[in-house]
Amino acid sequence: MLKLHNISKTFNPGTVNEKTALSGVNLHLAPGDFVTILGSNGAGKSTLFGAIAGSFVVDTGAIHLDGVNITNMPDYKRSKFIGRLFQDPLKGTAPSMTIEENLALAYMRASSGTSPFSMISRKDRAEFRDRLAELGLGLEDRMNHPVGLLSGGQRQALTLLMATLVTPKLLLLDEHTAALDPATAEKVLELTKKIVEENHITCLMITHNIPSALSLGNRTIMMNNGSIVLELAGEERANMTTERLLKVFHEQGISNDRILFSADAE
């Protein structure tokens, strides 16, 4: 499905600000894998997503998605089949456009075979309504409201729906619940789980929350200093607890004085 081979990226090479954000990352994802990613601030998690989404050209290595080499494919082409969510709920939607218009844009951008002059049909609109109803937030009755009127959690749920309206090959979630209050974050995480499972989406999710990293998905990886330092799957992961994982991190000298993880179960 997704194959990262020896991916490296150094920002500002040859200057005082030189920073190796990724060094020799290898990662293979099987179809339907849901991988959670842990790691301290600056570990290179977001940079890894940037490399996969094509925000910049990687220095070394190759990226294959579904057997296609996308290493040099420009980001706007990749965005057709890679969905991405950010921490800031304001980033993913256009505030003065209505819910329906936001969905229409996301839908038409991701669908194959739409021309620049395509418009959504009545059938598409009905489909949007159904999918909005599945979120259980009552948004299906507010299709003509500007998105700017929604709360952060509602906006993030909408962004999630926009990213998955046309099932992407890969979904990248970068701390997409971190800016929400605990109850809303829980709700959006539930929705994430539901949507990812129902559509069998291959997914990578960055989080600082160890309990949700261990409970969501089928694999967990841990990054430090631009490398993957720990991989958990199967039984080993099933038997892992927050305390033991924290202990492993400390043994590896990864977590230092910084507050890296929230260990509370929310």
Place this chain on the structure above:
Amino acid sequence: MISTAVILSALELGCIYALVAMALFLSFRVLNIADMTTDGAFTLGCAVSATVAVAGHPLLALPAAMLAGACAGFITAFLQTKLNIPSILAGIITNTGLYTVNLAVMGFSSNVNLLRTPTLFTLVQPYLGSFFKLVPAAVIIVVMGIALVIFLNTRLGLSIRATGDNPDMVRASSINTGFTITVGLCLSNSLTALSGALLAQYQKTADINLGTGMVIIGLASLIIGETLLPKGKIWMKALGAILGSILYRFIIAIALRMDLPSECLKLISATIVALAIGLPAIKAYLKPATKGGKTGC
């Protein structure tokens, strides 16, 4: 006091200038760019229209003017998106260059006379009686308005709206903003040029200074329209631009009736625009004062 002739001419001019208001709706409201190309693009439309009409093609003159306007918009967009020149400066640069281009289009003369040249309006005059100016102008503005609204709901149109609304989102979803800005500015300036083209044929003359201050007049019309209609759907906003433009022409007609010298109009327009765009800030200045007074701390 106000005769039918005055009403009719206000309606006619309102429809013609409404194209500029619609163009500014696209650039200023949708794309969030104050497009200073507007004045020059308007004159360019006048010049091309007059020159092509003199050559015997009054109808061809309209698409020709639109094409010329689109080119002007393209240059501004190019300066902005490829050469990273700030958008306002990019428009001013194009506008300045257009002065020479416009003179050249008119054969290096500062005006072109269409008195004995057939125009769109004289062509339809035999069929429409005294409405021979209003009907074509109204038909064109309605057709352009509908086309614009439909376009803004297509994939490309929605992408253009998102570009002006949330650049962050657009960058993340990797819509090519350079492309959407370019398409938006080409379209808006072709509308502006069409307005100039119609005006030249309407008043049977093109003049190098016709476009001066047009961006402010267009913005004033747009803002008047916005205050008239409730905020809402995109077609409402397009309709607002048309109504605002017509109302603006009535205001001017009344001002002229009251023997206000026409030289004053630009100052009035400028004041309307400054107040209307500054209104949120003015409200913000007033607000804390009243709040503080109420809580008494």
